[in-house]
Amino acid sequence: MSKTYRIPHRRRFASMQSPLATTTCLISLLLIELIQPSPNNNIFCQASWIDPDTPQDAQTVSPLQVVPAPPAPKHAKHDDDDDDSDDKKKHHRRRRDPTQTPTFYPTFEPTHFPSIAPTTTTPAPTHPERIYNLVFSDEFNTPHRRFSDGSDPRWTALEKNDYTNDAQHYYSADNAFTDTEGNLVIKSEATDTEILGFNDVKHKNERITKHFKSAMLQSWNKFCFTGGIMEAEMALPGRHDVGGLWPAFWLLGNLARHTYVGSSEHVWPWSSSVCTEKSRTAQLVSACDRVEHYGLHTGVGRGAPEIDVFEVQAGSIKANKGAFLKMPVGQPFMSSSYQVAPGRIPRPGEGWWPAPGQWYNNLTGGMNTSMNIIFYGTYNHFRDDTNPAEQDYWSDAISYNRQLNESHFGKFHKYRVEWEVPEEASKKNNYTKSYGYIRWFLDGETVLEVKGEGLNASGTGAEISSEPMYMLLNTAISSQWGFPEKCPSNCPCKTYNCRGGYGETCGFSEGFCDMINKPVEYKINYVRVYQDKNDPKQKVGCSTPERPTRKFIEAHKEKYMQKGDLQPLKPIQNGGGECSVAAPMNATLPQSCGGTTRGKCDVSRNPPTCSCLSNWTGPYCLSQAAHDDVIWDPVETLADLGFRGPNLKGPMGVMLAAFILFAVTVAPIVLNNKKKKRRKGYSRVPDYERLVGA
Known part of the structure; x- marks a missing residue:
């Protein structure tokens, strides 16, 4: 594997107070660009998408x-x-x-x-x-996981209306979760959702009621x-x-x-x-x-x-x-x-x-x-x-x-x-x-x-x-998909509501409302x-x-984004979910912060909140930490600033990089020590005397 580089996030540059720290960071980027100037360079970090619960015999497959x-x-x-x-x-x-x-x-x-x-x-x-090697897996073995925006590094469960394909449903993040049997569950149910928002298809704001709820x-x-x-x-x-x-x-x-x-x-x-x-x-x-x-x-x-x-x-x-x-x-x-x-x-x-x-x-x-x-x-x-x-x-x-x-x-x-x-x-x-x-x-x-x-x-x-x-x-619910071939006589087939009257129930397939009145998974x-x-x-x-x-x-x-969103995706929350010291700490529960191997309940905070251990994340520490092993398009590089270094590879590139590093780090320290030695035994001239002498 190539050498590991960590590229600081742009916001970190703004927070650095020391000029030396800023210079060192920029020089590090310069050295990377000098030694490996290709825009296709691999930038590696220490994480992966592979769920450790994946069985050993599932690590490789063939076509x-x-x-x-x-x-x-x-x-x-x-x-x-x-x-x-x-x-x-x-x-x-x-x-x-x-x-x-x-x-x-x-x-x-x-x-x-x-x-x-x-x-x-x-x-x-x-x-x-x-031979194909495993690069991503989610076994869904940790129960009680949730997938709302900012809760999970792998998945985002939508919280929004679906305007496409004559959709009859609202997508709710609450309808996606992991059960105690090692499964991800997408639940569909006949539940009303009042919506006031912008219709992306009709290009206007509207107030509607969706009579079904599901998840994506x-x-x-x-x-x-x-x-x-x-x-x-x-x-x-x-x-x-x-x-x-x-x-x-x-x-x-x-x-x-x-x-x-x-x-x-x-x-x-x-x-x-x-x-x-x-x-x-x-x-x-x-x-x-x-x-x-x-x-x-x-x-x-x-x-x-x-x-x-x-x-x-x-x-x-x-x-x-x-x-x-x-x-x-x-x-x-x-x-x-x-x-x-x-x-x-x-x-x-x-x-x-x-x-x-x-x-x-x-x-x-x-x-x-x-x-x-x-x-x-x-x-x-x-x-x-x-x-x-x-x-x-x-x-x-x-x-x-x-x-x-x-x-x-x-x-x-x-x-x-x-x-x-x-x-x-x-x-x-x-x-x-x-x-x-x-x-x-x-x-x-x-x-x-x-x-x-x-x-x-x-x-x-x-x-x-x-x-x-x-x-x-x-799971979607759409009048374009699997509904009756012909609209029954005297049925408007415009509104579909299992809890409505004949005009709202007549357009469904026979048995549909009986099936979905109890949530399906x-x-x-x-x-x-x-x-x-x-x-x-x-x-x-x-x-x-x-x-x-x-x-x-x-x-x-x-x-x-939707209207009101500050950004397309929220940062993944690392801990911070409310917990209870009375909850059993050996249980994989949200209020237990996932149990002793995933997180702990920090009682020093008011109210107590979860603090995640290494490799676990999410508000309740129930999700495995994960991100790309290879960052092909890092957020901050000198290339983003328009710099293209000379294509120096091999010993020459290493020698030049070492010289630049010496020039900006070691040399100033040596020169400063020499100045201190020359000044030894002499007292500083007061400012007013220097002004008079001038």
Whole structure:
């Protein structure tokens, strides 16, 4: 490992009183810059994201084998193939409500069924054995953890309304906690929340009541990673045959903070570094940019693509019925998707199998899967845009549905995504460009593989993500997801309230209110992330040398905050929670400060508050301390001040550094001692005599 350097925070410079201390600190930064001037230098510190409770046999993993499904049988034409009902509308998930009708439609005649099998059997590819090492884990074994802003170094539980996707819920930090069985719990319940605030979608203040409460955890701007393997063991909430809940596990580029709508406009879900007429006007940071701002590199397009490990829809509609009439997978199912912009034109119509040339190649689905023909993506239009014809854009959802069953609800199963970052052709890879891939697995079985070659062949400029991405865990309740296919007669389907009258309860799926009147729980046993230490493309960090985000977020922080917030994220509170000396000190309780191995109750304070021991943090000392091992983009360096030192490496750099250190530290002390010796035996001339002599 490289030498360890600690970069002081900017505020510490302002508090230093000694000029020598200030000089020494600045000289230390100068020496670092002289010896290692590259902006890609690793700055190491003494912490990690690995939970010490992680089992030894989970410290390393290898990639799984992609096993495609056998060819799909040819389908006979149904008598109702021409049924143009609106059954699928409630299952069409939109990221934005377009205010302008899309102007581009497929140029090929769509077909009800695929002209070729959606998944074609090919020999399973062989890969050289790669070992991936654990870089992040949270086993959730410490009970009573909470995740409100400033409480946990890994996760932030939102405390805000969700305006996206016709959300019926309010996200409350109180609905996310760890139980006594070693699980993270996201609780969803039918509880009212009165809200007076700014609606990011309608762009106005409003007073509303949300009749459901749930939770979302994000690792935004805390833990991000670029490339690797992510796995979690989970038990889904609710009943498998009752629609209405929307549990999800996913990744999003760090430049967009979900539910903070302003941060995602013209950012979500872009992943393209090609300069085109569309990217020039529709992508906020495009490859067409030739001026460097906020530390972002010129000629590199930026965005926030989305990798959905799963989005689960429960319900009782079977395959080849209703909205799934033309699909071999029905409810309950999980959608595994890569959402990316720019999208394709031409493109298939929703509910239709793609005609040749309308969709992506190099897609491999596993057993019990089907291409998701109900949702191909989103037409993105934003009300503040002045030139919609140039600024609007399509984004694509490259998505497959995988059939689930009752066992996935309430019992634990393993969900995994493997993400290989693209790589430009260079000498180290024999001048062979790698386009990357994303693979999804359920209990070790293939769900979907998306190869970057297929995106490249589309000609849009879209590519597999190279962005640092953060993790999200949530359960939403949306009228767009799993609600009845058709609104019942005499039902307005505008307000949804399980405690209301007929007009507010008639729009739910049968059994939904009975199910949620007793809170339902989405349980996560662990979340782990692995990377190949021999692959320099794979990094941990939310702001990397290749894809920095720190300065951009700092310069636009209002887009990542709610009104009234002072900053996007609060500092992690280290102790300070009220405790009780009467509480059992050997118990893992908040009022016990986590027990004797985590913290202690400081009775010298009034009221008594928790004081955390080493490696523990949070107001009640219940969270393992954690932060990046490698700080790719430190807050304070001479490079931030515009200094670029000469590229001196090896012995010459060390000799120069030693000379400068001697000149500014040892030499002044030696000279000062010599002056003292010369003055020995002489008395100081009084000031008035010196004035007279002058």
